[in-house]
Amino acid sequence: xxxxxxxxxxxxxxxxxxxxxxRVVSALSVLGExxxxxxxxLQESLRMTAGNLSVxxxxxxxxxxxxxxKTHQGRTPxxxxxxxxxxxxxxDDYTAALRxxxxx
Amino acid sequence: xxxxxxxxxxxxxxxxxxxxxxxxxxxGRDLSPDPRMMFWPWGIAWLVGFTLFFLRFGPDGRVxxxxxxxxxxxxxxxxxxxxxxxxxxxxxxxxxxxxxxxTRQGIMYGVSWSIAFTAFSILFGQFSDLLPEDKAGLLxxxxxxxxxxxxxxxxxxxxxxxxxxxxxxxxxxxxxxGILIGPGWHALIVxxxxxxxxxxxGIIGWQRLR
Numbered sequence: 001x002x003x004x005x006x007x008x009x010x011x012x013x014x015x016x017x018x019x020x021x022x023r024v025v026s027a028l029s030v031l032g033e034x035x036x037x038x039x040x041x042l043q044e045s046l047r048m049t050a051g052n053l054s055v056x057x058x059x060x061x062x063x064x065x066x067x068x069x070k071t072h073q074g075r076t077p078x079x080x081x082x083x084x085x086x087x088x089x090x091x092d093d094y095t096a097a098l099r100x101x102x103x104x
Numbered sequence: 105x106x107x108x109x110x111x112x113x114x115x116x117x118x119x120x121x122x123x124x125x126x127x128x129x130x131x132g133r134d135l136s137p138d139p140r141m142m143f144w145p146w147g148i149a150w151l152v153g154f155t156l157f158f159l160r161f162g163p164d165g166r167v168x169x170x171x172x173x174x175x176x177x178x179x180x181x182x183x184x185x186x187x188x189x190x191x192x193x194x195x196x197x198x199x200x201x202x203x204x205x206x207t208r209q210g211i212m213y214g215v216s217w218s219i220a221f222t223a224f225s226i227l228f229g230q231f232s233d234l235l236p237e238d239k240a241g242l243l244x245x246x247x248x249x250x251x252x253x254x255x256x257x258x259x260x261x262x263x264x265x266x267x268x269x270x271x272x273x274x275x276x277x278x279x280x281x282g283i284l285i286g287p288g289w290h291a292l293i294v295x296x297x298x299x300x301x302x303x304x305x306g307i308i309g310w311q312r313l314r
């Protein structure tokens with residue numbers, strides 16, 4: 001067990017090393033590789049406000065970790081979100097790094 | 105490196121891993137149909153419907169309760185239609201939350217049930233009049249239960265869902281046992297062990313998702 005928090009801040013991905021974005025990416029990691037979730041459902045599952053979720057999605061999108069698509073389901077416009085391959089890799093690396101910190 | 109904005113401070117590794125698991129569990133739950141809605145209607149249909157069959161068309165032609173002959177088949181058919189509608193609604197409500205390959209998988213799996221049951225019905229319909237009544241009943245019930253078991257096992261394979269596979273294997277096994285023991289007993293076994301198995305699957309699935 002390592003009780004030294006120094007490596008945490010030096011090695012971990014800064015994009016997901018923030019509680020809200022870690023939550024977003026964790027939730028999205030449940031989806032199948034090419035599956036997209038509707039924005040309202042993601043918001044409800046994460047219990048975040050729409051504005052807050054949008055801000056974090058934009059940061060994740062800028063990093064290339066998520067892809068946000070606007071489309072139509074029937075006549076209603078829908079926003080769909082998916083984790084990109086890059087985002088999934090970053091998430092896998094992040095969890096691996098956390099485990100390594102716990103069991104060095 | 106520090107986080108790129110002033111969001112809530114990072115947690116320690118153990119807390120972070122717990123947070124990850126919590127969010128994965130939450131979304132996984134929100135994207136799964138309620139197992140009670142998926143299994144209980146079918147479990148109840150089998151339990152009630154096949155019990156009616158057993159009471160009216162018992163082993164060796166015995167009649168335990170002298171119901172009108174049309175009651176068991178009509179009762180089972182109506183209960184199964186109601187179950188189909190309930191699971192269809194519960195499944196499609198969840199599938200509208202996601203779009204992509206897994207939605208297609210779900211639709212293909214649902215359609216497989218309809219196509220396979222239609223095919224079996226047409227095939228069995230060719231033999232109903234040629235067989236004695238109790239054997240014809242066993243052919244229909246045994247065939248449909250076999251198909252249900254097979255499709256549940258296939259569903260287990262598609263979604264890597266061990267519980268669903270076990271339910272399918274259990275259903276298949278009790279069906280074969282009932283077929284070998286004979287008409288009448290088959291209905292009782294399917295009612296209690298088959299219907300009961302689906303009700304148990306609903307409870308187990310629900311507890312895992314909670």
